[in-house]
Amino acid sequence: MSRCGADWFMVLLIARWPTFSCFTVVRVGNNVRMGATSNGGAPPTSEIDVAIVGAGFAGMYMLHRARQAGFTARVFERGGGVGGTWYWNRYPGARCDVPSLEYSYQFSDELQQEWEWSEKYATQPEILRYADHVADRFDLRRDISFNTTVTSLEWNDDGWLVTARSIDDNAPDHHDVALTARFVVLATGCLSSANVPRFPDDHLFGGRTYHTGAWPHDGVDFAGQRVAVIGTGSSGIQSIPLIAKQAAHLTVLQRTPAYSIPARNQQLSPEYVADVKANYGEFRRKNSLTRAALGGDTPTGPHGACEVNDDERRSALEARWQKGGLLFLGAFNDALTNSESNRLIADFVRDKIRSTVLDPDTARKLSPDSIIGCKRLCVDTDYYETFNRPNVSLVDLREQPIERFSEKGIVVRTSSSPCRDVGGSTESRHMEEHEFDAIVFATGFDAMTGAISKIDIVGRNGLQLRDAWSAGPVNYLGLSVHGFPNLFTITGPGSPSVLTNMIVSIQHHVDWISDCISWMNANHARTIEADADSQNHWVQHVNAVAGMTLYQSCSSWYLGTNVPGKPRVFMPLPGFPAYAQTCADVAQNGYRGFHVS
Numbered sequence: 001m002s003r004c005g006a007d008w009f010m011v012l013l014i015a016r017w018p019t020f021s022c023f024t025v026v027r028v029g030n031n032v033r034m035g036a037t038s039n040g041g042a043p044p045t046s047e048i049d050v051a052i053v054g055a056g057f058a059g060m061y062m063l064h065r066a067r068q069a070g071f072t073a074r075v076f077e078r079g080g081g082v083g084g085t086w087y088w089n090r091y092p093g094a095r096c097d098v099p100s101l102e103y104s105y106q107f108s109d110e111l112q113q114e115w116e117w118s119e120k121y122a123t124q125p126e127i128l129r130y131a132d133h134v135a136d137r138f139d140l141r142r143d144i145s146f147n148t149t150v151t152s153l154e155w156n157d158d159g160w161l162v163t164a165r166s167i168d169d170n171a172p173d174h175h176d177v178a179l180t181a182r183f184v185v186l187a188t189g190c191l192s193s194a195n196v197p198r199f200p201d202d203h204l205f206g207g208r209t210y211h212t213g214a215w216p217h218d219g220v221d222f223a224g225q226r227v228a229v230i231g232t233g234s235s236g237i238q239s240i241p242l243i244a245k246q247a248a249h250l251t252v253l254q255r256t257p258a259y260s261i262p263a264r265n266q267q268l269s270p271e272y273v274a275d276v277k278a279n280y281g282e283f284r285r286k287n288s289l290t291r292a293a294l295g296g297d298t299p300t301g302p303h304g305a306c307e308v309n310d311d312e313r314r315s316a317l318e319a320r321w322q323k324g325g326l327l328f329l330g331a332f333n334d335a336l337t338n339s340e341s342n343r344l345i346a347d348f349v350r351d352k353i354r355s356t357v358l359d360p361d362t363a364r365k366l367s368p369d370s371i372i373g374c375k376r377l378c379v380d381t382d383y384y385e386t387f388n389r390p391n392v393s394l395v396d397l398r399e400q401p402i403e404r405f406s407e408k409g410i411v412v413r414t415s416s417s418p419c420r421d422v423g424g425s426t427e428s429r430h431m432e433e434h435e436f437d438a439i440v441f442a443t444g445f446d447a448m449t450g451a452i453s454k455i456d457i458v459g460r461n462g463l464q465l466r467d468a469w470s471a472g473p474v475n476y477l478g479l480s481v482h483g484f485p486n487l488f489t490i491t492g493p494g495s496p497s498v499l500t501n502m503i504v505s506i507q508h509h510v511d512w513i514s515d516c517i518s519w520m521n522a523n524h525a526r527t528i529e530a531d532a533d534s535q536n537h538w539v540q541h542v543n544a545v546a547g548m549t550l551y552q553s554c555s556s557w558y559l560g561t562n563v564p565g566k567p568r569v570f571m572p573l574p575g576f577p578a579y580a581q582t583c584a585d586v587a588q589n590g591y592r593g594f595h596v597s
């Protein structure tokens with residue numbers, strides 16, 4: 001395919017056309033870097049069919065399917081390896097909260113039969129080993145450029161100019177990389193752009209700081225240290241019990257208490273695994289018929305929480321509590337649609353917190369008063385029990401907000417004195433300085449749109465995606481944005497994505513996109529793009545479905561409210577089966593709602 005003397009099927013071009021130089025690709029381990037040639041400014045003629053951004057589970061499978069369909073494809077990945085979430089989130093205690101027998105690919109029966117998960121909820125290292133195994137088994141690495149961040153995407157009538165910045169482990173500087181691709185698939189991840197809040201004087205802190213989503217690969221030894229964890233979402237709740245066991249003292253800084261359900265994690269018994277594997281297809285099918293595409297063996301209860309008497313309710317909730325995990329909320333069928341039912345379920349969890357945490361004041365602070373499930377439910381091992389340890393303390397930031405960082409730690413306001421910043425003795429009476437050796441930010445992500453918004457994406461007629469999404473993300477089916485032809489998002493906003501077992505949603509999207517571009521080839525179509533009308537209707541549909549739930553009753557990353565300045569829009573679409581049916585109907589009807597040319 002190369003037309004400028006390169007010996008590879010793709011030629012990387014530096015700088016934007018029309019004044020580009022042509023580069024051949026030189027392999028350095030698994031990375032690519034370039035050796036320059038020049039073609040004197042001719043238009044870029046070398047191209048691939050599909051450029052994929054991200055090598056998590058979405059990008060890996062997209063590459064596999066694209067190749068199977070006969071397309072040339074290349075993946076660009078910011079990190080140094082595959083696995084996405086599981087490459088970056090190496091904090092202590094990181095593991096999945098969807099059972100591993102479900103939280104795994106199902107596109108290859110050989111793969112799902114041969115891989116052995118050791119625990120109900122695999123640890124991050126085990127999931128990363130699985131991702132590496134998949135990459136090796138399907139020979140994916142040869143088409144992945146690691147340490148390469150896509151910085152811009154520009155539509156030019158026939159395809160996309162993809163520009164990326166590549167960092168070579170062996171060289172101090174970076175290389176700008178560019179190529180043309182007919183299609184671009186954004187597999188950039190819903191939870192891959194870290195949210196690191198700023199605090200006054202945070203630059204002064206002299207100790208080490210970490211974000212759970214960018215954890216050092218060599219691990220961190222907290223032994224003997226005074227550690228702070230800011231944030232009590234899933235990442236905080238998983239890491240706090242393990243950091244507490246290591247640190248001399250752990251201070252948890254909590255802004256909003258979370259509801260957490262015990263994982264009841266355990267080794268998987270060979271009998272259970274054999275049983276699932278003997279009927280894996282049916283097991284997967286049942287899961288995909290549930291709203292969250294998980295837990296088909298434990299269907300949602302047939303009643304609302306108010307429709308049963310107190311004993312029946314308590315016993316149904318107790319059974320789910322003992323079973324553990326996310327399916328707790330499925331004890332009743334109206335947990336997220338009926339606020340009174342929700343209150344009864346939340347009361348049950350608050351009782352559990354009170355009966356677990358010995359100090360009543362700490363138990364009070366740990367007890368959420370919001371809708372359960374409004375923020376994503378957490379799943380833990382010994383989270384509430386950890387607050388009974390003598391080396392753990394809790395700071396409730398609603399009562400004692402962070403005033404500023406200091407060289408030694410974090411200063412919180414201990415009373416609601418109106419005399420802010422008057423200094424001297426008044427400050428010392430109303431402020432308390434907590435000294436730390438290390439601060440862990442378990443503060444989450446700029447979810448669903450963060451990674452996409454970091455890329456300069458310019459569509460038809462110079463339209464910037466950032467501008468198209470300035471009031472919140474808009475698209476059709478969560479897959480395609482009007483004004484951005486031949487560009488697809490995997491698990492984009494407007495699709496069930498983060499409300500499901502994400503590997504199911506990822507596979508569904510990848511299969512749909514692969515089928516779509518194969519159909520385009522078969523029908524000699526050049527471009528596909530969401531119609532403006534279908535996009536508007538879809539956005540209304542997503543809002544209407546979300547409006548029937550209690551999801552909008554609290555601040556959450558689903559709504560973007562965790563990131564200052566982000567528009568408040570409920571981003572995912574509840575309900576996997578109905579959504580999958582709609583996507584199938586659209587495809588069967590000649591990609592209804594899309595403009596195909």
Ligand code: FAD
Nearest residue numbers: 054056057058078084085096097098149150188189192502
């Ligand atoms: P990711 O795994 O996030 O991969 C995206 C990749 O794109 C990243 O490697 C990133 O570096 C790369 N990238 C982004 N922007 C660029 C760019 N501009 N250029 C180049 N590369 C780029 N979901 C579940 O269903 N069950 C769970 O139990 C579960 N547990 C989770 C635990 C944690 C700690 C977190 C953070 C998330 C969890 N999730 C879980 C959600 C999880 O993100 C998905 O399940 C899944 O791993 C997402 O895969 P992905 O490929 O779509 O995205």
Ligand code: NAP
Nearest residue numbers: 095096097197231232233234235236255256376442443444
């Ligand atoms: P998160 O759920 O967004 O939690 C972030 C925490 O940081 C919240 O407690 C938040 O408080 C707090 N926070 C944010 N900004 C703050 C500030 N300026 N000051 C004080 N506190 C602040 O993020 P996460 O825990 O990383 O989880 C994100 C998602 O990733 C999860 O919901 C889940 O989908 C996935 N995940 C899954 C697992 C798993 O169990 N498999 C583990 C980790 C992550 P507020 O609530 O007040 O905003």
